[in-house]
Amino acid sequence: MIESDAERWVPEPAKDTGYGRTPYQRDRARVLHSAGFRRLAAKTQVHTAGSDDFLRTRLTHSLEVAQISREMGARLGCDPDVVDVAGLAHDLGHPPFGHNGEVALDEAARACGGFEGNAQTLRVLTRLEAKVDGAGLNLTRASLDAASKYPWPRTAGQRKFGVYDDDLPVFEWLRRGAPGERRTCLEAQVMDWADDVAYSVHDVEDGVHGGYILLETLLADADERAELCADVARTYSDQPADVLQEALAHLLADDAVAPACGYDGSHRAQAALKRMTSALTGRFVAAAVAATKAGRPVRRYDADLVVPARERHQCALLKGMALRYVMRPRAAEDWYARQRQILTELVELLCRRAPDFLDPVFASWWRTAADDTARLRVVVDQVASLTDPAAVRWHHRLTTA
Template identity: 70%
Template sequence: MTDPGAERLVAEPAKDPGTGRTPYQRDRARVLHSAAFRRLAAKTQVITASGDDFLRTRLTHSLEVAQIAREMGVALGADPDVVDTAGLAHDLGHPPFGHNGEDALDVVAQPAGGFEGNAQTLRVVSRLEAKVPGAGLNLTRATLDAITKYPWGRKPGTRKFNVYPDDQPVFEWYREQAPPDRRCLEAQIMDWADDVAYSVHDLEDGVHAGHVRIELLADPDERDALCADVARVYSPESPGDLRAVLTELLAEPVVEGLARYDGSHLAQSRLKQVTSALVGRLSAVAVRATREKTGPGPLRGYAADLEIPRRARAECALLKGLALRYVMNRPGANARYVRQREILTRLVEALLHRAPDALDPIFAPLWKSAADDAARLRVVIDQVASLTDPAAVAWHDRLAGPLEGAPQ
């Protein structure tokens, strides 16, 4: 009996059966060995990469998401390589400078349909990566579906989507048996693993970098301000309900490891105990709630939805809020964000004037074959999105001239 999830858009010669590798294991290897995956090592997670090699990059974050997703997938009976690959691949489309870069490229890419990191991820794996001409990495249906957090194109009133208009054919191919707008279980596992990883690990990085000082939350006014931030950005819960969850969370003995952090070996050990406990709890509670609803047996595809208890969502949102308030919105951060957006905007403008000669060899032919200005703009956006943070600055300085002022 054939597995329709293992089909690829472009048929490939039969592989050596003696290796015993499944199609999904091959997918994982293709992502792991891709150029886009390697570039994540120099792309910002939350705190810009610097001389402190403790801090996470998009690559280390992706590895952590894959590990969390894999363990959840095993517990629920999903194919572990499918959810693992989705975790590895989920950020391949992110541009330089994290979500700030994503916002900048969305503005300049409006004539071509805008920019979204998840849609760019699909574009990378199904078109831009050099493995199978015309099909990118030529991943299986099941893996492509597992990568898809937002299974729709751009809609009025929503920022998140997973497919640009000119990538619609491959999207329709791998989604042809999927319920409209519904995510498969593997995508839901990956998405929650992503939330858990970046909420907990961004907090860990923020504490280590000295930006997050948990003792500040002893002030009731500061707790109220944090909960207001979270209700505005991350959670449908009221600030009052979030305040109750936050009070209970801060009272837990394990959270004491966040206080009075001084970078010593003992302090780092305590901090790691906090992150391990939080990751384990938030992932296990989703597995347990899902099993309580479905019972035993393997779950995959559209056989079930991942159940995430309300309390776990609130805790995760509060952890995100700590990074938002004390890291992303810390004093002086906005000036750096403005500078990063200016770098990407000017770089796109410079490449539009100097293409195709200034483009990488992989993108220059795409520019020459583009049918109109919107298609040529999309090629330039693809080029800029592929760059690492340092490469984006170097390309900008070479093609547009350095900005005045201190380094970004």
């Protein structure tokens, strides 16, 4: 790393605590000790948080992404704490009820530029968290850049973006030195692949445990395999279905997959399922490291992460399994529509009753906001910060007050 990588948006006095910690180790501690990180324990990953003790939440998912990122980054020569910070922080901006809540808040926030979990993450890190006044956690440039999966503002037709217009000053500062407008640093690419690996493999593990995904059905039913591949070609991959069919055949023929079929919840079945997830995670990571390895430490903009085609296709297929057999069926349930209604009504109610019903920190920002657009953004920030149970409680309190 070079000196500018360790700079902070708001300069801080040097600290000599006797521990000899690097700036990036301090960044990691700041994220781990943040209120936003603690709240991830009660935010939905795929299944509603608290619905099953086995299933992952945003917190456990973030810890898994950080672990995968750290090991993969270290093997490539990245600073391990920078990629660890990126993994820990990457979902801090996600609202209650996971992607379902993100859709609802994007609609509710249309008048102030919409809502996107990655852009909200930057806002949490650089503004909303209470560590340094006016700078959020005040992380280093390298750590903020590593946490930026989509380093660009919203444009027409662009579903994913990483910064709201009123956060552009700090965004432009953290991107100083980037060789291209949309070029992500290597640490962000490592975190992004770790995120893909973690949620594709682990969502399938959770889906098998919950009885939503039956691997034995895929093994036995050629028509269902073809339909899955066609589905994935439309949603998660730019490859034709026949290419995905080949990748799926290799995936299902893996020695670690067959023992996980016929899952019955027994200790033996749980062990077989865990061996499958461990084997797939290790293989996806090792393939990317081997394809990227330059024979020397690489970091920041020295290189791009290379993921071989087969592993990328298989990761897309796992995502497709979770989408086809878990997320779509559950999205049709009444509770999922109710989640969107709760968040939409919360924004509407708080816009009418603010600042009285806002938390003190958001109330103060609401009072000093320049106009209605800025006040709407404060309300959206408040709602996005809530956990799943808190959103339900707030909605009940505001609709019965």
